[in-house]
Amino acid sequence: MHWIKFAVSAGALALLMWWTDAPSVLARLQDADLTWILLALLSVTAATFAMASRWQIAARAFDIRIAYGLALREYYLAQLINLAVPGGVAGDVTRAVRVRQAGDLKRAAQSVMAERLLGQSALLGLMLLGFAAALVLPGGPMWGGLGWLVLSVLGGCIAAAAVTAKTNTATARFIRTTGNLLRRPALIAHGAVTTLCLIFGFYACARATGVTLPIEAWATLIPLVLTAMLIPLSIGGWGWREGAAAALFPMIGAPASAGVATGITYGLVLFVAALPAAGLLLVQGISFPLPTKGKADTS
Template sequence: MTRYWIRLAVSIGVIFALLWWTDAAKVSEHLMSLHLGWIGISLLAVTGATLSMALRWQLTARALQIQFDYPFALREYYIAQLTNSVLPGGVTGDVARAFRTRHQADLLRASQSVLADRLLGQVAIICVLFVGFSVALMFPLAVDMSVLSWTVVLTLGCGLIAVVALSRFNTAVGRFVSFLLRLQSQTEFLLLGVVSSFCLIFGFYTSTRAVGADIPIESLVTVIPLILCAMIIPLSIGGWGWREGAAAALFPIIGLTSSEGLASSITYGAVVLVATLPVVFAVLWPRITGSHSSKGKASSQ
């Protein structure tokens, strides 16, 4: 419980510090003039990401000989997303997802399916980053991001070499990494990775448009994925704080203000949270249908 309050304090503290560092009045102005059309598109994009990620988890579990249908995968994914959004660390919902899936398999394989799914999602975003900044180095953009591009490309390149080397070791970790690489090389996982990454990135892009920021289109494969990667830092609630800090720091690089970056990130966080609301119906639906069927049986007797 203490960790929860510490991480909540970190998220709130970072956001208040950013409001002080940028311009709270301008951030508020952006948030008060939200374009509802762009918000609707952002909600659709984030929902599309959830739909594709649930399917990816189902296929990942199937590769581990765990069988469950898509409605179960989608319901559990929504529950996990909502839990991750309101509890610290961003993994509590996934731990619960693995625990509930143990009925379809043993807990070890259930946990492996969830971990593999999460890692495949992060790999997809990282691949977009690598390709985006590599292209930015070969074809200079309107804004100079050469230093940032070299830093990202070299860091990710070294990471890729380390991952491939690790997969060569005949250890539990090595075999698991090799399993991830085999999945990532399959067509359906490549397509789902592209779809889910695009939906998440486009969801952030449309959130920036909703606050009135005219963000360059090339940021879809450079700055925005980098901002989303900041959510991986575990010392927060649902990525709040670090994502906003990354947006405030990176937006000036593409010719926008830190205030616009902060407002865009806050809007995106709110959209992600609202997009998890269907979980209420996913949880209550079996009970509602169950109560209706019970009433039907009672009336027929």
């Protein structure tokens, strides 16, 4: 199965390079502005620090106490694994196993899933508002049927979650707990910070490759491209991210080749930003003895 995901990413990139004119993509990459790339790297790094803090807070709802330094270390490791291993979830599985307490893997896994869901909810919430405004307000890209499709899918997900939460299943209890977390001011702030950092990181990569995205793209085009990375049939979102950017960039007057170049630059920035985890692996390796239930949070 892993080779299939690798083939999908490699094949999609090769097809996109051919379809959008490889020389144009390579020229944009070669002439990339290093200042904007550095800003993208700093922005993505800031998002990692904020996401680690978000996980620390969310874990408390599942009776798991994690020191911030430990949360940050494990988040870095999980990011590197997610970017390097097909599927994009192996790092989160590792994160859950390494913070299990007293052998309770279930609560550790729930804390990781809740944190990921909180992050996606912030991104999708911004996209919901962005497309709703784009369809009502004049000016900007004419999203038309695509905009209504995005709103329909997002609305359907919200409705399905609301209906499921009213049942008495374990899934319903998890959804209710995560929903309560979504209403906490601290986690709302974390969601805003991480979402804006990731979006600015993509915007900076676009600027680095010669494209200035309009402000409305921050709540529509960019979140849609980032959401494409969630498709599990790839390695680190490669191929899907570039394909979505190539399809959407012409809507703001930029060539598809610029979308591919931006997607490739963003993927490389994400990988470089996760490299500190490699140092942790070299120094400490992968081991599993972590705090047990009842230890205080020392952050």
